[in-house]
Amino acid sequence: MDKNKGNSANLPVVYAFDFDGTITTRDTLIEFIRYVRGEKRLLLGLLRYAPMLILMRLRLYPNWKAKQKVFSYFFRGMKIGVFNDYCHSFMENNAERLLRPGAVETIEQALKDKAKVVIISASIENWVAPFFERFITDPRKPSVFMACTKIEVREETVTGRFISNNCYGSEKVKRLQRLFPRREGYYLIAYGDSDGDKNLLDYADEGYYKHFE
Numbered sequence: 001m002d003k004n005k006g007n008s009a010n011l012p013v014v015y016a017f018d019f020d021g022t023i024t025t026r027d028t029l030i031e032f033i034r035y036v037r038g039e040k041r042l043l044l045g046l047l048r049y050a051p052m053l054i055l056m057r058l059r060l061y062p063n064w065k066a067k068q069k070v071f072s073y074f075f076r077g078m079k080i081g082v083f084n085d086y087c088h089s090f091m092e093n094n095a096e097r098l099l100r101p102g103a104v105e106t107i108e109q110a111l112k113d114k115a116k117v118v119i120i121s122a123s124i125e126n127w128v129a130p131f132f133e134r135f136i137t138d139p140r141k142p143s144v145f146m147a148c149t150k151i152e153v154r155e156e157t158v159t160g161r162f163i164s165n166n167c168y169g170s171e172k173v174k175r176l177q178r179l180f181p182r183r184e185g186y187y188l189i190a191y192g193d194s195d196g197d198k199n200l201l202d203y204a205d206e207g208y209y210k211h212f213e
Helices: 028-037 039-048 050-057 063-075 080-098 101-112 125-135 170-179 195-203
Strands: 013-017 116-124 144-149 151-154 157-162 187-192 206-209
Touching: 013 101, 013 170, 028 039, 028 063, 028 080, 028 116, 028 125, 039 050, 039 063, 050 063, 063 116, 063 157, 080 125, 080 157, 101 116, 101 125, 116 125, 116 170, 125 144, 144 170, 170 195, 187 195, 195 206
Parallel strands: 013 116, 013 187, 116 144, 187 206
Antiparallel strands: 151 157
16 A cells, blocks of 8 residues: 655665565465475474464464474474575575565565665574575675574574564564664655564555565
């Protein structure tokens, strides 16, 4: 939904994108677990946590806590080097299948127009970031920023815990504000597909819901 007629003040433009369901066609947590652990173990894990996941859907159990428990079950104890290798190979083998062409084209055009792009996602940064490495031409002058959930690593091992707030709901706005604190200094265009993106879309000058479907 457009909330304004356009960037009449000619401010710098920031594009904010949710990842799962907006840029991708499906939830990448489930897809990543399936890729690393296989279909059988994925189903067994989901059955194990089915009561908790149902309570989460009913908003009777915290979203972040449920997600952390599931993540921990599948990846706690894995060496971070191995985990990151899986993250890159997951992108290489699934990008064409998962990414929405319209979303990719919008990101490419935004960067051609010298806009900043922020990926704001509750998914884990380790597997989200590889999907956007090809857009980074100069690491010293980033134009694509990650604002995702970060995981804890100790002694080169994934602990299963998160070290950032789950990037969902109002947390998406907070993470954007940390990157770009002067709200009056830029024009914000945001894309999302779920209730978890509502705060971000409301915060934007232009908010688009399920735009690429």
